[in-house]
Amino acid sequence: MVDPATRFATLVVGAANRLAVTAARAVVDAPGAIYNPLFVHGGAGRGKTHLLQAVCEAVVAAHPGLAVEYLAMEEFLDDLRAASQTGRSDAIKGRFQRIQLLCLDDAQLLAGQADAQSEVLRIINSMQASGRQVVMAADRPPQEIPELDARLLNRLSGGLVAEIGPPDAESREEILHRIAQARGFQFAPGVTEELARSAMSNVRELQGALNRLFAQQGAQGHPLTPQDVWPVLGEARIPARPDEFTTFLEDVTSSVAASVEAWRTHLAERIAVWSGLGYRTAILEQALALDEPPNVDELDTAFRVVTERLATLEREAIRLDPSYAGQPLFRDPDRLQEAEQCVAMAAARLAPPAGPESKWRLQDFPRTAANRPALASAQLLVLHPARVGHLMLVIGPPRSGKTHLVHGIGNALKVAAADSVVACIPAEALAREVVAAVEDGSIDRWHARYRAVQALLVEDVQKLDGRERVQQELATLADALRRDGRPVVLSCDREVAALGALSPRLRAVLESGARVFTAPASAAEAAGRFTPVPEGDEAAAPNIDAIPESEAAAWSAGPETEGAGRGERWWLDREKLVLRWPDLGECLLEDIA
Amino acid sequence: MPLVNYAARELTCKIVYYGPGRSGKTTNLHYIYDRVPTERRGAMVSLATHNERTLFFDFLPLDLGRISGFNTRIQLYTVPGQAYYRSTRKLVLQGADGVVFVADSQRPQQDENLESLRDMHEVLAEQGVDARALPLVLQYNKQDLPGDLILSPGELDDVLNFRQVPRFTADALHGVGVFETLRKVSQLVLQRLSAPAAAGIP
Numbered sequence: 001m002v003d004p005a006t007r008f009a010t011l012v013v014g015a016a017n018r019l020a021v022t023a024a025r026a027v028v029d030a031p032g033a034i035y036n037p038l039f040v041h042g043g044a045g046r047g048k049t050h051l052l053q054a055v056c057e058a059v060v061a062a063h064p065g066l067a068v069e070y071l072a073m074e075e076f077l078d079d080l081r082a083a084s085q086t087g088r089s090d091a092i093k094g095r096f097q098r099i100q101l102l103c104l105d106d107a108q109l110l111a112g113q114a115d116a117q118s119e120v121l122r123i124i125n126s127m128q129a130s131g132r133q134v135v136m137a138a139d140r141p142p143q144e145i146p147e148l149d150a151r152l153l154n155r156l157s158g159g160l161v162a163e164i165g166p167p168d169a170e171s172r173e174e175i176l177h178r179i180a181q182a183r184g185f186q187f188a189p190g191v192t193e194e195l196a197r198s199a200m201s202n203v204r205e206l207q208g209a210l211n212r213l214f215a216q217q218g219a220q221g222h223p224l225t226p227q228d229v230w231p232v233l234g235e236a237r238i239p240a241r242p243d244e245f246t247t248f249l250e251d252v253t254s255s256v257a258a259s260v261e262a263w264r265t266h267l268a269e270r271i272a273v274w275s276g277l278g279y280r281t282a283i284l285e286q287a288l289a290l291d292e293p294p295n296v297d298e299l300d301t302a303f304r305v306v307t308e309r310l311a312t313l314e315r316e317a318i319r320l321d322p323s324y325a326g327q328p329l330f331r332d333p334d335r336l337q338e339a340e341q342c343v344a345m346a347a348a349r350l351a352p353p354a355g356p357e358s359k360w361r362l363q364d365f366p367r368t369a370a371n372r373p374a375l376a377s378a379q380l381l382v383l384h385p386a387r388v389g390h391l392m393l394v395i396g397p398p399r400s401g402k403t404h405l406v407h408g409i410g411n412a413l414k415v416a417a418a419d420s421v422v423a424c425i426p427a428e429a430l431a432r433e434v435v436a437a438v439e440d441g442s443i444d445r446w447h448a449r450y451r452a453v454q455a456l457l458v459e460d461v462q463k464l465d466g467r468e469r470v471q472q473e474l475a476t477l478a479d480a481l482r483r484d485g486r487p488v489v490l491s492c493d494r495e496v497a498a499l500g501a502l503s504p505r506l507r508a509v510l511e512s513g514a515r516v517f518t519a520p521a522s523a524a525e526a527a528g529r530f531t532p533v534p535e536g537d538e539a540a541a542p543n544i545d546a547i548p549e550s551e552a553a554a555w556s557a558g559p560e561t562e563g564a565g566r567g568e569r570w571w572l573d574r575e576k577l578v579l580r581w582p583d584l585g586e587c588l589l590e591d592i593a
Numbered sequence: 594m595p596l597v598n599y600a601a602r603e604l605t606c607k608i609v610y611y612g613p614g615r616s617g618k619t620t621n622l623h624y625i626y627d628r629v630p631t632e633r634r635g636a637m638v639s640l641a642t643h644n645e646r647t648l649f650f651d652f653l654p655l656d657l658g659r660i661s662g663f664n665t666r667i668q669l670y671t672v673p674g675q676a677y678y679r680s681t682r683k684l685v686l687q688g689a690d691g692v693v694f695v696a697d698s699q700r701p702q703q704d705e706n707l708e709s710l711r712d713m714h715e716v717l718a719e720q721g722v723d724a725r726a727l728p729l730v731l732q733y734n735k736q737d738l739p740g741d742l743i744l745s746p747g748e749l750d751d752v753l754n755f756r757q758v759p760r761f762t763a764d765a766l767h768g769v770g771v772f773e774t775l776r777k778v779s780q781l782v783l784q785r786l787s788a789p790a791a792a793g794i795p
Contacts, residue, residue, distance in 0.1 A: 163662055244772040245628050249657055251776050252667075255783035256660040260597060260604060262786070291599040 006053035010182075012174045015257035016165035017047060019265045023160050024051055026272035027133055028058040031066065031101050034275050034285055035160040037124060037134035039107070041141050042164030045202030048137035051164070052103040055135055059101050066100045073106040077116055084115070096123050100132050107138035107156075112147040121152045134159075160268075160288065166201030168254045179207055185214045190226035209233055263293040270300045279307055280332040306333040313339045320346045321448040346445065353423035353450060356410030356457065365408050366401060370519035377516045378405060382412040385455060386485040391478060393510055394491040396518030402491040405518055406457050409489055413455050420454040427463045431470040438469065450477050457489040461510070465500040475506040488513075597663070597786065604663040606782050607670065608775075609686055611713050612695035613705035614674030617734040620765040621695060622653045622669055625775060628768075629655060650685045667779060674709065683716045691728035691782040693774055695765070696753055698735045698743040703752060710753055728781035731760035732774045737767065 008028075013021050020040045027038055040048055056070045083092045096102060102123070110117050124134050141163070142148060142156040167175060173196035179185075180192060191213065200206050216232045217224045224232065267288050271281045284303060287294045314330035317339075324330075324346070329339050362382070365375055374394065381392055392409075396402045410424040425433075437446035450456065456477065464471050478488045492499070496510045596605040610618040619639065626637050635654035651671040658665065670689075672682040686692075694713065696706045717724045733749045744752075746762050754760055759777050763770030 165661060243628065244768070245625075245630065245633070248772050248776050248779075252657055252665065252779050252783070253660045255780050256604065256663060256665060259783045259786040260663055261661055293599070 006050045007057050008054045010178065011047060011050055011054055012167070012171050012178065014168055014171035014174075015254050016167055016171065017042075017051075018257075019261065019268055020051060020162035020164050022265055022268040022272060023162050024055050024135070025058075026268065026275050027135060028055055028062055029272060029276045031059055031063065031133040032127075032131040034271060034281055036128055037136055037156060037159040039136045039138070039142060039156050039159060039161045040164055041138045041161070043139060043166065043201065045204040046164040046166065047203060048139075048164060049105055052105055052135055052137050056101065056103055059133075063100075067098050068101045068103075069096075069099045070103045071105070073104055073109040076104065076120075077109060077113065080116055080119060092119065093122075096127070099127070101135070102127060102133070103135045103137075105137050107136045107142075108140055108145050110148065110152075111145050114147075114149070117149045117152050121149065121155060124152075124155050128155075160285075165253065165257055167203070168250060169196055170254075172196040172198075172200070172206060175203055176206055176210055179210055180214075183214070185210065186223075187213070187217070188223040188225055191224055191229060194226040194229045263296050264288060267294075267296045267299070270296065270303075274303060274307070277307075278331050279310075280328075280334065282334055303333060306336055310336060310339055313343045317343045317346055321445045323444045323448070351449075352421045353453060354425055354429075355414065355422050356407040356424035358411060360404045360407030360411060362405075362408035362412040365404055366521055368519070368521050370517070371401060371405075374405060374516035374518050377514060378409050378412070381409060381487055381489070382416055385413055385416065385487045390485070390487045391482055391509065391513035392487070392489045393496070393513040393515045394489065394518060395493075395495060395515055396491075397493055397520065400518040400520045402493075402518050403459060405516075406459055406489055406491050410455065410457050413487070417454060421452060422455045422457065423450060423453040424457040424459075426459045427461050427470075427474075430458055430474065431464060431467050434470045434473050443473075446473075447477070451480055453481070453486070455487045455489070456481055457491075459491045461490045461492050461506075462494060462499055464506075465502070468501075468503055471503040471506040475503065475509045478509050602663050604660075604665045605668065606666070606690045606779065607668045607688055608691045608693065608778055608782065609689040610669065610671040610693045610695055611682070611686070611709065612674060613697055613702060613709040614676075616674060616695045616697040616702070616706070616709075617732075617763070617765040618671040618674065618695045619651050620734075621693070621732070621763075621771050621774070622651050622671055624765060624768045624771045625655075625669065626653055628772075633657065650681065669775075676708070676712075679712065679716070682712070683719065686713070686716050687720060689727070690785070691730070691778045693730050693732055693778050694753075695732045695734050695763075696749060698733050698749060698762075699738065700742060700744055703744065706749075706753060725756070728778060728785065729756070729758045730774055730778040730781070731758060732763045732765075732770060733760060734763045734765050734770075736762040737764035737769070 008021075008025065011017075011021065020042075023035050023038055024040070026034050027036075040051060042048055053070055056068045059066060060068050079095075080092055083089050104120070110120060126132075127134050136156065138145065141161055142153050145153075148156075173193060176192040176196055180187060192210070195206065195209055195213070198206075198209075200209070213224060213229065213232055216228075267284060271284045271288065274281050274284065281303075284299060287296075287299055310330045310333065314324065314327070317324035317327070317330070320343070329335055329342060332339075362375075362378060365371065365378075367375060374396075377392060381390065384390075394402050394405055407424060410422045413422050414420055433446060434443070437443040458474065461474070464474065478490075481488050490510065490513065492510070495515075496502075496507060499507075499510075502510075597603070598605075610621055612618050622637065622639075626634060633656055635656070638650075638652040650673065651669075653669040655667045655669065656664075657667060670685050672678070672685045692713070694710060696702075696710075714724050717727065731749075731754055733744075733746055735743060736746070746760070750760065759781075761770040761774045761777070763774060765771055
């Protein structure tokens with residue numbers, strides 16, 4: 001049972017317990033990640049139980065839902081004995097399976113208890129293996145616990161062993177001050193200071209002395225003075241007034257604690273900081289176990305350099321593929337090389353998709369009478385690529401110029417927006433990529449790669465006939481790009497209705513697009529007269545290379561242009577163009593249906 | 594630098610009491626010896642002449658027990674103060690982690706004090722030790738004598754404490770200032786362990 005009063009906030013930290021407290025805080029920040037097991041030791045009344053219970057309380061507060069158990073060894077031994085007598089040893093084994101943090105107090109009681117030692121060893125092994133935290137406390141270091149199993153000793157020494165020494169005079173004064181404050185005791189100046197000057201190193205003893213002073217003060221009806229302290233406590237209870245050597249020894253003890261192992265405390269603090277930032281600190285923890293002091297600042301600097309590199313790699317990886325966010329790989333300095341390789345591979349994998357071939361230019365597209373509407377639509381698309389919901393379906397028989405038109409649009413888009421990524425890929429190649437990505441589990445990266453493009457152009461979608469997964473991916477991708485106002489151009493050798501096995505979703509996408517048609521050049525056109533002399537209505541048609549801004553603006557204003565008094569526009573051939581762009585909501589309903 | 598054996602978990606410091614002859618160095622050690630519990634001290638080695646002048650050196654080992662997991666020992670030495678024992682002083686001062694300079698507060702001893710302080714700096718320089726980096730505490734002994742016979746702490750400061758190191762007035766014979774001096778020099782010595790150089794930083 002954890003006493004709610006035993007929190008880190010009520011723990012007095014001094015030179016004698018700084019390392020233990022720092023390590024305990026690191027455990028709270030990341031249970032199971034560092035110092036596992038954490039073993040604290042020190043004489044009676046030094047605050048070991050307080051520290052263990054503070055860890056439990058803080059872990060529960062910081063990680064709600066984590067199963068935490070504080071257990072005095074005596075209770076554990078009783079349970080073990082009872083389970084053994086009733087033949088229910090399995091109950092003990094199962095009891096700790098769900099515990100994420102186990103704090104075992106009074107570990108010195110394991111001395112000579114072979115069965116209990118085996119059970120504790122099994123519990124520690126099991127918890128360590130699954131990244132769960134064990135914290136233990138004893139009145140002596142593991143190696144001084146009599147008859148301790150060598151394997152258990154090895155396990156206990158393998159984490160961090162931190163000593164809690166006797167509190168120095170300053171800490172004693174602070175402890176007494178806090179106890180008095182918590183209990184509402186009022187004393188004349190100098191009384192608690194006088195008590196703190198005693199050689200008592202046991203907090204409970206100090207607490208008892210303070211209680212007695214307060215009781216005496218109440219009985220006599222006037223405040224005690226510092227001179228009253230020892231007469232009140234009684235000759236038998238007076239700790240020998242510290243002589244010169246004792247005082248000297250206390251000072252030296254504080255100096256040694258603050259100086260000799262200061263590097264360990266400093267390193268433990270740095271580990272706690274890095275661990276709090278989410279980094280694995282195995283390298284630093286290894287240094288903590290060294291016998292001789294390493295150069296802590298140098299270690300810390302080297303660690304920081306590695307973490308900075310990892311952070312850079314993580315940013316790069318996320319840029320390439322958002323699914324890399326939060327990957328443990330980028331929080332483990334031990335795996336820097338692996339992270340470098342991972343990002344390099346991702347960059348290679350996520351290289352921009354193939355673009356249009358530069359030889360196909362839109363301005364070179366044959367301006368035959370049949371192609372003219374398709375060309376005009378292509379011009380408008382290039383002028384207003386950001387029009388939401390923009391999908392063009394180029395339909396035409398083989399050798400009708402579909403490839404030229406599609407690549408030409410791609411090149412024109414690239415010219416219109418420098419540095420833009422335009423994907424232009426035959427449907428068969430797209431299918432191969434999707435299949436490969438599905439097979440090696442990198443479909444998320446494939447998505448990221450294509451969702452980064454400014455325009456998607458896919459040739460010969462009729463070749464996706466029967467490729468259900470590929471059709472699904474293409475439909476999803478096309479929808480996503482259109483929603484972002486990025487154009488999608490698909491080509492096909494036949495009308496949508498004539499396509500074979502087509503997923504309903506892709507069919508809806510294709511049918512929602514503006515269809516334009518290409519046709520092979522006639523003999524006369526093939527002979528070079530690609531731009532015939534306009535006749536009739538066509539004679540009044542505008543130059544498609546210079547579409548007036550007003551027309552372009554009207555076109556870009558919305559999908560519905562028919563019936564707006566613009567039927568005279570020559571390229572709005574009702575037979576060739578779909579002027580009514582289906583509502584996206586309707587498409588969605590159709591998809592769901 | 595104090596000797597720290599991390600493998601054996603041992604910490605050993607050497608503190609030398611320096612100063613002119615008859616300034617009270619050995620008296621300091623005797624006072625300490627008398628107040629250290631028997632189990633905490635070794636035998637005090639004192640080689641003195643028939644009139645109690647230190648002939649070679651005094652040596653008092655203190656075993657402070659286990660502190661923060663380290664078996665901690667402090668070795669206290671005195672040097673012979675007379676001018677002609679310079680080579681002995683040099684030998685004793687070798688490897689010192691801290692020095693207590695015990696000055697005689699009597700007015701006529703001012704030159705002796707200065708000469709001894711200068712001698713200490715010379716010996717340290719000969720040993721390649723930067724005196725500014727070595728923990729040093731001044732002790733103005735015999736301050737219990739009548740005021741007209743001694744220099745005040747301020748006057749002694751003007752002459753001896755040009756580095757403004759910690760200094761204590763003392764009456765070593767009766768123990769005044771003895772442990773205060775030892776405590777301070779020990780503190781300075783141990784603090785060096787946490788200095789950057791001790792952590793392996795060049």
